[in-house]
Amino acid sequence: MEGLEAKGIVGPYALLGVDLAVRPGEWVALLGPNGSGKSTLLRVMAGLLRPRAGGVFLEGKPLPAYGSYARGRLLAYLPQGGPYPEGLLVEEVVRLGRLPHLGLWGREGREDGEVVEWALEVTGASRFRGRYLGSLSGGERQRVLLARALAARPRYLLLDEPTTFLDLEYQGGLLALFQNLVAKGMGILSILHDPNQAALAGRVAVLKGGRLLAEGRPEAVLTETLLQNLYGPGVRVAHLMGRPHVYLDG
Amino acid sequence: MTRALPLALRRSLVFFWLLLLLLLALVLGVAMGAVSLPPGEVFQALLGLTENPIVTEMRLPRVLGGMLVGAALGVAGASFQGLFRNPLADPYLMGSAAGAAFAVTLLASLLGGLAPAFAQHAIFQSLPLPATLFGFLGALSATFLTLVLAGGAARTGELVLAGVVVGSVLTGATTYLMMQDADRVRAVFAYTLGNLAFMGWPSVKAMVLFFLLALPPLLLLGRVLNALQLGEEVARSMGLPLEGLKLLLLLAASLLVAAAVAQAGIIGFVGLITPHLLRRLLDEDYRLLLPASALGGAVLLTLADLLARTLTRPAELPVGVVTTLLGGPFFLYLMWRRRGRA
Numbered sequence: 001m002e003g004l005e006a007k008g009i010v011g012p013y014a015l016l017g018v019d020l021a022v023r024p025g026e027w028v029a030l031l032g033p034n035g036s037g038k039s040t041l042l043r044v045m046a047g048l049l050r051p052r053a054g055g056v057f058l059e060g061k062p063l064p065a066y067g068s069y070a071r072g073r074l075l076a077y078l079p080q081g082g083p084y085p086e087g088l089l090v091e092e093v094v095r096l097g098r099l100p101h102l103g104l105w106g107r108e109g110r111e112d113g114e115v116v117e118w119a120l121e122v123t124g125a126s127r128f129r130g131r132y133l134g135s136l137s138g139g140e141r142q143r144v145l146l147a148r149a150l151a152a153r154p155r156y157l158l159l160d161e162p163t164t165f166l167d168l169e170y171q172g173g174l175l176a177l178f179q180n181l182v183a184k185g186m187g188i189l190s191i192l193h194d195p196n197q198a199a200l201a202g203r204v205a206v207l208k209g210g211r212l213l214a215e216g217r218p219e220a221v222l223t224e225t226l227l228q229n230l231y232g233p234g235v236r237v238a239h240l241m242g243r244p245h246v247y248l249d250g
Numbered sequence: 251m252t253r254a255l256p257l258a259l260r261r262s263l264v265f266f267w268l269l270l271l272l273l274l275a276l277v278l279g280v281a282m283g284a285v286s287l288p289p290g291e292v293f294q295a296l297l298g299l300t301e302n303p304i305v306t307e308m309r310l311p312r313v314l315g316g317m318l319v320g321a322a323l324g325v326a327g328a329s330f331q332g333l334f335r336n337p338l339a340d341p342y343l344m345g346s347a348a349g350a351a352f353a354v355t356l357l358a359s360l361l362g363g364l365a366p367a368f369a370q371h372a373i374f375q376s377l378p379l380p381a382t383l384f385g386f387l388g389a390l391s392a393t394f395l396t397l398v399l400a401g402g403a404a405r406t407g408e409l410v411l412a413g414v415v416v417g418s419v420l421t422g423a424t425t426y427l428m429m430q431d432a433d434r435v436r437a438v439f440a441y442t443l444g445n446l447a448f449m450g451w452p453s454v455k456a457m458v459l460f461f462l463l464a465l466p467p468l469l470l471l472g473r474v475l476n477a478l479q480l481g482e483e484v485a486r487s488m489g490l491p492l493e494g495l496k497l498l499l500l501l502a503a504s505l506l507v508a509a510a511v512a513q514a515g516i517i518g519f520v521g522l523i524t525p526h527l528l529r530r531l532l533d534e535d536y537r538l539l540l541p542a543s544a545l546g547g548a549v550l551l552t553l554a555d556l557l558a559r560t561l562t563r564p565a566e567l568p569v570g571v572v573t574t575l576l577g578g579p580f581f582l583y584l585m586w587r588r589r590g591r592a
Binding site for chain 2: 043046047067068069070071072073075077078079082083084088089096097103130132145148
């Protein structure tokens with residue numbers, strides 16, 4: 001069975017029995033109000049937290065059955081915020097992403113260098129490769145950290161709110177990059193705050209109170225009824241060019 | 251200034267300068283003291299061309315031992331800072347040095363009172379290995395205690411506060427042990443203040459042994475320390491078996507602290523200042539920062555000891571007093587700069 005699948009995940013914290021799968025070549029957006037368990041679910045699927053019940057399967061095999069480096073080569077995880085090495089050069093930060101391939105002592109080869117170049121390029125981070133991570137703006141830093149995750153050349157990318165801090169131009173660029181990566185066969189699961197960004201994904205899953213409320217194509221899921229249930233009665237949905245557009249009724 | 255140079259050249263230059271300074275510190279350290287020797291004489295004695303017991307029996311072991319102690323503190327400081335992702339983590343501020351000193355003093359008092367142990371510096375001359383192992387346990391326990399009190403290593407303020415509390419309590423306990431033997435208070439006090447006067451060839455040999463044990467794992471794990479700067483979750487997601495690696499780093503760094511304290515008492519701030527100065531020149535890349543901190547710590551402590559031996563000549567200051575007088579203001583400067591940024 002291809003894909004990264006969470007089956008019957010109960011606990012830790014808020015999760016009360018969640019099934020969710022990402023297939024190669026698919027972008028799934030995970031949506032839900034604060035405290036609904038999105039980040040927890042993402043960490044469970046990244047193998048960072050163990051569920052009390054249920055399990056995560058990667059290409060049909062239980063996730064814990066993978067060696068940790070093997071898992072790191074297949075799954076890359078980008079948390080929301082978190083610490084970062086201020087005093088490390090951008091290029092070095094992205095190089096750290098090769099760790100699952102190099103282990104503790106492996107030497108970097110030509111292929112590693114090429115993948116690092118590619119990751120810097122597609123995230124638009126090449127321009128500041130020689131600068132310190134601490135000297136970048138929040139949006140620039142976010143792109144470097146994404147490049148670090150991509151540098152593992154993972155089959156699945158797990159992203160916790162990757163568009164925070166990005167201005168509109170780069171939000172658009174990033175979402176286009178996701179579509180591009182997915183077209184090349186990568187599976188992406190991203191938590192997104194903004195339903196309008198989620199509308200660009202291939203599939204949307206909505207989490208509320210630790211349960212999956214809805215799942216399916218954006219136009220089927222992002223209905224006014226559902227969004228009002230999530231975010232309150234002021235939410236409206238318009239349809240433009242076949243896509244749902246969410247706005248607040250002032 | 252050096253920022254404009256190509257990266258590789260800049261880094262090589264830093265190491266070149268460190269080695270040059272180390273050589274200079276060696277010659278100065280051997281030449282200067284209560285009696286100053288001309289450089290020519292020092293070179294001849296160092297190369298074995300002439301016999302000079304002041305050089306070979308007194309100053310050389312002190313300078314070499316001091317270099318090893320400084321190197322140990324520099325590497326341990328850099329490791330603690332990387333491991334706890336906290337720029338103010340340091341063997342002195344984490345309480346581990348105080349823990350090691352307490353354990354060593356306790357060992358000495360258990361072995362038939364402090365008087366004989368410290369009278370001829372016997373504990374260092376005859377028991378450098380047991381003293382270090384005992385100090386190791388003390389350093390490790392104090393570090394764990396600090397971490398427990400601080401609720402982990404993430405919050406800088408809590409960590410420093412907890413470390414200072416643990417350090418003060420343990421220093422108090424050491425003082426209590428000292429007071430049990432009023433005759434030797436001076437000698438034990440001179441030791442706990444941080445002093446290289448106890449250094450002889452046995453101490454140098456002990457330092458070399460513990461260095462060979464603890465340094466390789468630390469130098470080999472530079473990539474782990476780099477990855478840890480992205481946060482523990484990310485490091486684990488990339489496949490690092492963190493639980494074991496963090497323990498190994500903690501054990502190796504604590505062993506270095508214990509080895510240094512067992513030979514030379516509590517010498518503060520070397521582990522804090524050295525990595526900080528080098529971080530500006532080498533970036534936060536721990537693969538370079540750790541070996542550079544070893545060299546830098548060695549230079550810094552040798553020069554501090556030179557001051558300790560010559561400032562009040564012919565009397566000596568404990569070198570720990572000199573490093574604290576230099577390091578205290580530096581620490582305040584770091585705090586002030588961090589506040590400025592926040």
